Amino acid sequence: xxxxxxxxxxxxxxxxxxxxxxxxxxxxxxxxxxxxxxxxxxxxxxxxxxxxxxxxxxxxxxxxxxxxxxxxxxxxxxxxxxxxxxxxxxxxxxxxxxxxxxxxxxxxxxxxxxxxxxxxxxxxxxxxxxxxxxxxxxxxxxxxxxxxxxxxxxxxxxxxxxxxxxxxxxxxxxxxxxxxxxxxxxxxxxxxxxxxxxxxxxxxxxxxxxxxxxx
Numbered sequence: 328x329x330x331x332x333x334x335x336x337x338x339x340x341x342x343x344x345x346x347x348x349x350x351x352x353x354x355x356x357x358x359x360x361x362x363x364x365x366x367x368x369x370x371x372x373x374x375x376x377x378x379x380x381x382x383x384x385x386x387x388x389x390x391x392x393x394x395x396x397x398x399x400x401x402x403x404x405x406x407x408x409x410x411x412x413x414x415x416x417x418x419x420x421x422x423x424x425x426x427x428x429x430x431x432x433x434x435x436x437x438x439x440x441x442x443x444x445x446x447x448x449x450x451x452x453x454x455x456x457x458x459x460x461x462x463x464x465x466x467x468x469x470x471x472x473x474x475x476x477x478x479x480x481x482x483x484x485x486x487x488x489x490x491x492x493x494x495x496x497x498x499x500x501x502x503x504x505x506x507x508x509x510x511x512x513x514x515x516x517x518x519x520x521x522x523x524x525x526x527x528x529x530x531x532x533x534x535x536x537x538x539x540x541x542x
Contacts, residue, residue: 351419356411356450359492360404362485363457367401369482370394370463377472386470393463393470400460404453404489411449411496417442418500440505447500447513454493454520461486461524465531473538480535483528490524 337345342361346353374394377383421438425431464483471479494517501510 352412352415353408354411354415355492356415356453356496357408359450359457359489359496360407360411360453361489362492363453363460363489364401364404364408366457366460366464366482366484366486366489367397367404369478369485370397370460370467371401373467373471373475373479373482376475377470380472383472389466390470393466397460397463400456400463404456404460407449407453407456411453414442414446414449418446439503443500443504444506444509447497450493450496450500451513451516452493454490454497454517457486457489457493458520458524458527461490461527461531465527465534468531468534468538473542476535476538480531483531483535487524487528490520494521 342353346358371394374390374397377390378387378394418439421435421442424435424438426435461483464479464486467479467482468476497513497517501513504510
């Protein structure tokens with residue numbers, strides 16, 4: 328008989344209820360990380376339904392590497408759900424600091440700026456990692472079991488949504504920052520991620536359309 332883990336897991340329904348509730352967390356940042364992890368899980372599914380199948384042995388070594396990478400990305404994105412919630416809470420705590428004196432105002436402003444920079448980290452990680460998942464989806468579509476084509480395509484759409492969700496959540500934090508050098512540096516990175524993601528998604532959708540129409 329399996330023992331229960333020390334930390335009970337939140338069910339899908341509980342998580343959806345939490346999102347739908349009146350609290351600001353979990354919000355778009357956490358949902359983006361979840362979407363990315365779902366995309367990675369679908370890559371794993373595609374690989375697991377390809378390995379060992381007769382006639383599909385050509386890419387087994389590459390697929391095993393993809394499986395390992397997808398699992399790693401899934402786990403790290405799941406962890407980012409809680410990190411995003413914690414980072415947002417730090418921002419809220421900073422805004423609640425007293426500002427009745429000049430010294431209080433300065434301390435509060437510094438805490439807000441620091442927390443906003445920190446809060447940009449989880450969604451940036453989500454965007455970066457989801458782009459990696461998108462690339463794995465592209466490989467899974469090219470090398471995976473043809474019967475899982477639609478699953479890999481859904482994974483790509485989820486990874487793309489997670490990528491853009493991460494970008495938007497970084498931008499919302501940047502909008503309140505005074506450090507213009509930091510903001511511009513981050514925006515350059517976000518543009519790079521968005522452009523690369525758009526190029527890969529376009530290639531994926533073209534390949535999926537080609538494969539489906541040829542069946």
